[in-house]
Amino acid sequence: MPDPQEAETVETPAEAPAAAQAPETTPKKKAPRPRKAKAAPKPRIAKETAKPAPKVAEAPPAPARAKRKTYSEKERAQLLAKIEKSIGPDVSVKKATGQAGISEQTYYQWKKAADAASAPADLNDLLALEEENKQLKKQLAERLWQENAELKKKLGLK
Template sequence: MANPQEAGLAKVDVQTPVAVEAPKSRAKTPRVKKAKPEPVKRTPKAVSKAVESEPVVAPGKRRTYSGKERAEKIAQIRKLIAGGSSVRSAVAEVKISEQTYYHWVKAAPPGEESDDLKDLVALEAENKELKKRLAEHLRKENAELKRKLGI
């Protein structure tokens, strides 16, 4: 009889390993390059027109404004707001962002905002001068009274 341990084991066919093929990669198609637009040649007239109108800013570049331009734009926005428009619509009309407007207002020197501050400074100087004159007058009056009383 056969060995009982061998009887429990089934006969297993040993097969030779089959070569597994890797999936084929997609064939690469060449990319189509887009044609670059030709640069626009400007004549002297076109350049002078560009300077007179809004400045030409390349895409992705930020527009920088001088201090005078900033002050003008802030004044325009304040005028629009005083006329009853919202900050958002006023800033959109002047073509800057709200955030830029608030940064400019925060960075603006206080003397530039209005004449109220100048008036306040002038009043403070006048009050200081009047206080000096009043103190002088009271000292003279006090000295005269002491002299009359003999003190």
């Protein structure tokens, strides 16, 4: 009787060339890996109880921040004028604002607010000048019309 293992290993001549000519087109799938079991979460321990803080000479507390000073509109205008006067070729904006006791950013914010506040006043002045300009043009037109009429009379055209 033939051995069963030999029967499996012996190939028939018809099967061997067919297998060699037609390669498999589907890729082999890998066997899934077994997943590791998750460990139970560890209980959290407060940091204070976990490690006692080493006793080292304590650093002095940080200096308390000075309270913010609020400036009135009048004080702001005075400081802006003072800074504008001190700014020059030898003094920068940063130095001038430092001497005045405010930050450079505060200076620019105040300056922007002051320009915006003065804009309506400038607009009113501009409107008044335009109205005056209209009146002056009207007066000039009347005067030129009168002079033109007088010249026509003198020349006898009318």
